[in-house]
Amino acid sequence: MPAPRKSAASTRERLLRAAECCFTEHGYEGSSLRQITQLANVNLAAVNYHFSSKRELWLEMMERRLAPLNVERVRRLEVLRAHTPAGQPLPLEQLCEAVILPIAKAFDNRRGSCVTAARMVGRAISVPPSLSRELNRRSLDQFWGIFRASLRAALPESSPVEVDWKFYFLMSSMLGALAWQGRQAGLERQMKNENLEPMLRRLSTFIAGGLQASLPAEGKRKAKVRG
Amino acid sequence: MPAPRKSAASTRERLLRAAECCFTEHGYEGSSLRQITQLANVNLAAVNYHFSSKRELWLEMMERRLAPLNVERVRRLEVLRAHTPAGQPLPLEQLCEAVILPIAKAFDNRRGSCVTAARMVGRAISVPPSLSRELNRRSLDQFWGIFRASLRAALPESSPVEVDWKFYFLMSSMLGALAWQGRQAGLERQMKNENLEPMLRRLSTFIAGGLQASLPAEGKRKAKVRG
DNA sequence: GAGTATTTCAAATGGTTGTTTAAAACAATT
DNA sequence: AATTGTTTTAAACAACCATTTGAAATACTC
Numbered sequence: 001m002p003a004p005r006k007s008a009a010s011t012r013e014r015l016l017r018a019a020e021c022c023f024t025e026h027g028y029e030g031s032s033l034r035q036i037t038q039l040a041n042v043n044l045a046a047v048n049y050h051f052s053s054k055r056e057l058w059l060e061m062m063e064r065r066l067a068p069l070n071v072e073r074v075r076r077l078e079v080l081r082a083h084t085p086a087g088q089p090l091p092l093e094q095l096c097e098a099v100i101l102p103i104a105k106a107f108d109n110r111r112g113s114c115v116t117a118a119r120m121v122g123r124a125i126s127v128p129p130s131l132s133r134e135l136n137r138r139s140l141d142q143f144w145g146i147f148r149a150s151l152r153a154a155l156p157e158s159s160p161v162e163v164d165w166k167f168y169f170l171m172s173s174m175l176g177a178l179a180w181q182g183r184q185a186g187l188e189r190q191m192k193n194e195n196l197e198p199m200l201r202r203l204s205t206f207i208a209g210g211l212q213a214s215l216p217a218e219g220k221r222k223a224k225v226r227g
Numbered sequence: 228m229p230a231p232r233k234s235a236a237s238t239r240e241r242l243l244r245a246a247e248c249c250f251t252e253h254g255y256e257g258s259s260l261r262q263i264t265q266l267a268n269v270n271l272a273a274v275n276y277h278f279s280s281k282r283e284l285w286l287e288m289m290e291r292r293l294a295p296l297n298v299e300r301v302r303r304l305e306v307l308r309a310h311t312p313a314g315q316p317l318p319l320e321q322l323c324e325a326v327i328l329p330i331a332k333a334f335d336n337r338r339g340s341c342v343t344a345a346r347m348v349g350r351a352i353s354v355p356p357s358l359s360r361e362l363n364r365r366s367l368d369q370f371w372g373i374f375r376a377s378l379r380a381a382l383p384e385s386s387p388v389e390v391d392w393k394f395y396f397l398m399s400s401m402l403g404a405l406a407w408q409g410r411q412a413g414l415e416r417q418m419k420n421e422n423l424e425p426m427l428r429r430l431s432t433f434i435a436g437g438l439q440a441s442l443p444a445e446g447k448r449k450a451k452v453r454g
Numbered sequence: 455g456a457g458t459a460t461t462t463c464a465a466a467t468g469g470t471t472g473t474t475t476a477a478a479a480c481a482a483t484t
Numbered sequence: 485a486a487t488t489g490t491t492t493t494a495a496a497c498a499a500c501c502a503t504t505t506g507a508a509a510t511a512c513t514c
Contacts, residue, residue, distance in 0.1 A: 029254060029257045043461095043463050173403055202441065214432045
């Protein structure tokens with residue numbers, strides 16, 4: 001049984017990198033295998049050899065990035081839980097940071113920008129439903145189950161359906177902010193590589209504030225941030 | 228000069244309606260003119276006759292919906308400004324509602340669901356950049372200028388760049404929540420037609436909380452926003 | 455170094471895309 | 485009724501799409 005050729009992994013890798021770039025820039029349906037293989041400097045048929053289809057290329061590309069990202073998220077959630085006294089609710093802002101901040105680190109920064117990588121996460125919001133569902137099954141369901149439990153622990157006074165709404169707003173806000181990438185707001189300049197983590201911190205603060213705001217226990221109208 | 232044929236407007240209208248449906252469901256690149264014309268029961272060439280291209284069809288479809296939406300938003304902002312004593316900052320939550328709530332009403336509800344229409348707005352987040360830029364130029368720039376001024380008036384203690392960030396999070400959160408439509412969170416059921424306005428109210432509260440949260444005036448936990 | 459499994463490659467498959475064309479059908483005016 | 489301008493139609497256009505094929509090239513084992 002011959003070992004795989006030296007450049008084989010390189011072809012696969014180049015393909016994945018090119019796919020990240022194209023899919024992020026032009027979306028799933030907007031990127032052709034011809035564009036991707038040309039950018040990767042490999043033959044067109046390589047996609048169907050190394051992966052079996054365009055669909056699978058996209059899924060593997062996403063999986064590869066999301067897996068370590070989710071590991072880090074879960075690690076942070078566990079640390080947070082360990083540092084919170086029993087009976088105390090988990091601190092909301094740090095909970096948000098546990099989900100959002102790892103995005104800045106989890107991506108390989110050597111080639112391609114972090115910003116592209118972050119936008120890649122956001123792109124998942126606009127992919128065909130069939131792909132979205134499959135990605136969910138492979139790479140998100142497990143993490144989301146864990147995270148939802150943490151969110152319940154951070155919001156002990158909210159009803160389950162209330163928590164679901166907050167969960168939804170947290171996720172969709174995060175994806176929206178990542179997908180949009182400062183366009184239309186004159187912030188493209190602020191969202192370059194070196195500024196990604198500060199931006200994610202701002203985002204965490206924003207989302208934590210939103211989660212806190214709609215707490216039924218608090219007197220809603222004006223004192224919405226914190227008691 | 229002969230008057231336009233009776234069914235001419237009808238063809239255009241049917242095309243626009245079908246376009247809303249297809250583009251919302253499958254995205255811009257994912258919808259073909261053949262799908263759209265078939266759904267509209269018109270000839271394929273009708274698209275290039277009534278509009279000049281697929282691109283223009285999408286732009287006109289969006290423009291038609293966004294124009295009255297923005298009129299209503301501006302109207303609400305003016306009412307809000309008129310009801311706020313001079314020197315007082317505009318109330319944040321009502322500011323958010325002025326931008327978000329009109330989405331539930333501005334769309335023609337007779338045919339097609341409101342939810343579809345709302346998702347259509349969210350879809351703008353995932354359209355090719357060239358389209359996004361053109362839509363911006365035609366239908367959003369003017370409103371955004373007005374709204375940004377209102378947001379500054381609601382956040383008198385925030386710096387301009389700080390306001391830009393909040394503006395960005397407000398917009399991207401709104402688009403993200405609309406685009407995602409309860410998928411992945413088991414809330415599809417909650418987001419049917421009759422529930423759209425309550426959902427938009429929740430969203431307003433969430434976003435208003437986020438805007439409030441990062442106020443530099445408030446003694447934040449780590450004081451990361453500003454010294 | 456012969457043999458073998460793996461990887462690349464150019465070419466072609468069958469299908470779809472947005473757009474164009476030129477003729478036909480239509481409505482209104484003269 | 486003839487003319488005019490508008491709208492619809494079927495057909496064709498050229499370009500591109502994802503995927504497959506089978507042979508050539510490569511790297512590894514024995």
